[in-house]
Amino acid sequence: MEERELVERASAGEAEAFGELVSRYQNRVFHLAFGFTRDRAAADDLAQEIFLKAYLALPGFRGKSEFSTWLYRLAINHIKDYLRKMKKKMKREEPLEEARVKLVSDESEMTQEEEELMEKRRKLLEKVMATLPEKYRIILTLRDIEGLSYEEIASILGTSLGTVDSRLHRARKLLREKMEPYLRQEGRIS
């Protein structure tokens, strides 16, 4: 069935049509959420909440954009709320400096345990990403994790292609600057 027809039917209250839309997009929405949380259970909860919101808001969808763009926009707005809630929590967690010290002190083990190193990298990157301004974090996730095109990102965020280009540039630059000590350390180790 065509997506437009599914959306119309779902808007009219047809549960089966909405279920079909969920099946089509659940992985994409889940992956988007996972890009921010890096936690399966949390991403699953977020994705469920996003679809619930979509279900409630669907009658208001006028079809001015693609359904996928509309859903992504809704997801991003929901994730923004989630990130704001998590921000306070993150402050209470282990500070970045402490994580860096641990990485350095475990140097000998890292060379031996590749898997452990990967896990440490992941956590470190997650922490650094969390310190980035929200708009940079979002654009990095949409482009570098989700692999969306500039055009799709511009449409989702309601910005121009030029803004996507410059924001992505600043975001990657800032991320590299923050990660520079660890990147150099990695270069020395490997």
Next chain:
Amino acid sequence: MNCRQAERRLLRSFDGRITAEERKKLEDHIRHCSRCARLQTEYKTLLSWIKPDQVPEPLPDFRERLEKKIASLGRPEPEIIWQPVLVQAATIALIGLIILSGLMIFLQVGKSMAFSQTEALIFQENPFPEVQQILNETQLEQRNLRLMFSSLEVQELRRPLP
């Protein structure tokens, strides 16, 4: 090409958003610039780290769990459908009210500049026709005499009773 331009093009190159000519210039620059060569390595490493190696699937029965939640919610209320329209209507009504209030105040100010009902009556219908008759008298002596007599009449009226 300076290092700043090279970094911008380097980042665009990861998204395939540079021309063949730009790519050639970038490669030439990187070949001769150790700083930019290091940046290229760091960015490549970073972008490989940022993408999760394994993206898990949602937890089992994602759709079924969602359908249960939806069933407990029921259909969205029609108000939700009309909410944006209602908000727009309320905004327009508020703006209209403000304009109307402004107009009324403006008209009220204009009105206060006009004659009041009493003033208009005085100007339209002379309340003292006898005075007007005196003033209309063409002969000066006659007019003065009439004024004198009329003033006496007034004084008599005001004279206190013995």
